Amino acid sequence: SPAPSLPDTIAAVATAPGRGGIGVVRVSGAALAPFARALTGRLPEPRHAAFTPFVDAGGKPIDEGILLYFPAPHSFTGEDVIELQGHGGPVVLQLVLARCLELGARLAEPGEFSRRAFLNGKMDLAQAEAVADLIEASTVAAARSAVRSLSGAFSDEMHRLTDALIDLRMLVEATLDFPDEDVEFLENARALERLDAIRVKLEGVLERARQGALLRSGMNVVLVGQPNVGKSSLLNCLAGDERAIVTDIAGTTRDAVRETIAIEGIPIHVIDTAGLRETADPVERLGVERTWREIARADVILRIVDARVGPQPGDEAIDAALPEGVERITIFNKIDLCGLEPARLQRDDGVAIHLSAQLGLGVDLLRSELLRVAGWHAHGDDVVLARERHLVALREALTHVVAARSQCGALELFAEELRLAQVSIGEITGEFSSDDLLGVIFSRFCIGK
Ligand code: GDP
Ligand code: ZN
Structure with a gap:
């Protein structure tokens, strides 16, 4: 019978691209002790941090740092794993990685470390996905849930x-x-x-x-309203302390079209339609098209008007072009300027909320309304980040x-x-998962994970 084939050795930069104090190259495979010796000139001691030069084929140092050696099966992947913690510059990391490839490793595919961990029974599929979700979490609540x-x-x-x-x-x-x-x-x-x-x-x-x-994917909210009705003010007020990671759409010029805030830990992706006016500028036009694509995926539309003057002709044009069946909430802002009280009203065309973004009056009403529309009624630790x-x-x-x-x-x-x-x-x-499904799941991970 043929000898059982050993898994090939994979390597990747495990830290994020860019410059940092430390950069990590991760290697996983069978019998990596000789590999470590070739890199450092000596045999590694399992699970001990060794400060050492990382050397090229001629014995000249490429970098120096910490080498960690985790023999199978007590490692993340369940195979022999080596972690090289060097300096976090893109060039030096690529040199260390190139050296690993020279020593017989190949470049890891996206999620391949996690996939091996799964296949070797170190974690099940739901846990492997939680690793990715933790890394991608955009709010504190989502991160907590992923850790659970x-x-x-x-x-x-x-x-x-x-x-x-x-x-x-x-x-x-x-x-x-x-x-x-x-x-x-x-x-x-x-x-x-x-x-x-x-x-x-x-x-x-x-x-x-x-x-x-x-909690994981959040909801898409579109802001519609004339200039100066208070869209930016409302956004700032809604976000409060819980401003989440800002996710600009890559390539947009001028202001960000999309921003993510958090309400009770739910990521709320807010799309500002401020730039939706007709324009001849081709770059701006691209931004407008992109905004419309975002709008098509909206869960809620917030129509903001100045409480003193009500809806304007321009609002209706945009309103008419918005997708059908999407929940609409009308915000009458600046109530402090016309003596109105904060309120939530049920009207024929949906819910209306009277508030003052400037003074923060009635903004809680809007927050609860958004959570109600989202269908959020969970609390804390029970949530499963599915x-x-x-x-x-x-x-x-x-x-x-x-x-x-x-x-x-x-x-x-x-x-x-x-x-x-x-x-x-x-x-x-993952007990009954096909290879196809595993391929789909792990290919969405990043390289080095
Ligand atoms: P946007 O152009 O729709 O984003 O509007 P901004 O948020 O930039 O606000 C325009 C102006 O209205 C600013 O001077 C704000 O300070 C003011 N403003 C916004 N909301 C309120 C409010 O509730 N009350 C008052 N008195 N002023 C407000
Ligand atoms: Zn604004």
Whole structure:
């Protein structure tokens, strides 16, 4: 029989591009001790930080820094891993990386370290995704939730559900061998009660995951209004202390079209339509097109008017061009200038809010309104930072559990639905995932992760 093939050695810069105090090159593969020796001139001691030059083929130093050696299986990937912590300049890091390639490593693909960690059982799929989500988190709440998933909270919950499903399946399948006793057997074992308990649990997780999906991707809000009605003021006021990472659309000139703020940890991507006027400037025109594409993905449109004068003709033109079926909230700003009180009003064309962005009056009303529209009602630590594919799998599992309930006269079908529910949940942790799915998931990671 052929010898089992060893995994090839992969290497990548693990730190972010650009300059920094430290830059890390990560290497993973089988039997990396000789590799480390070639780089440093000596054999590394497992899990000890060694300050050493990193040398080229001629023994000349490329850089100096810390080498860490994690022999398999006690490493991130479960293979031998070497971490080279050198100086964080792009050129010097590329030289160190080139040296690793010269020593037989190849460039890692996006997410390949995490993928190996998954394949070697160091973490399940939901945890690997949590690594990526933690790195990409744009609010504190999202980061907290990702850390919980990373530590296995979500996975444990999936495993408990799976165990409950397996118990019930074993019971039902055992009963299948004694066809005469079907129904009584199930009744005696309280199978339906147990099934209902699983359904309730599943519904709970699904709801928390739905909240988590919101926490992960947030909502898109479009600001519409004439110059000087107070759009910028409102944005600043809404953001408060929770100004999240600003995500400019790359390439936009002048002002940022899109900015992300956070309300109760939910990323709110705000698109300012200030630049939507007709323009001859081709660069500006590109910005306008981009803004329209953003608008097409809006969850909520905020129409801002000056409370003293109400909507203006220009507002209606933009309003008419906005997508149908999107929730609209009208803001009457500057109430301090016309003696109105903060208020939330239900009108024919949607909710209206009276506020003063300048004084911060009534802005809480808007904040709650946005959270209501988003469907956010979760609190704190319960939220599962779910991805769309998790929601799909949970919904599928729920469908099968519900279907099982209606099949309790036909035990074979009952058992089959339970099996399908288990498969759906297994997709979340990666127990039943195809190579294609893994490819899709890990290819979205960045290189070096
Ligand atoms: P934008 O052009 O729509 O972004 O409007 P700005 O936010 O830049 O505000 C235009 C002007 O209106 C500024 O001088 C603000 O200080 C003022 N302003 C904004 N909101 C209020 C408000 O609620 N009350 C008062 N009195 N002035 C406001
Ligand atoms: Zn402005």
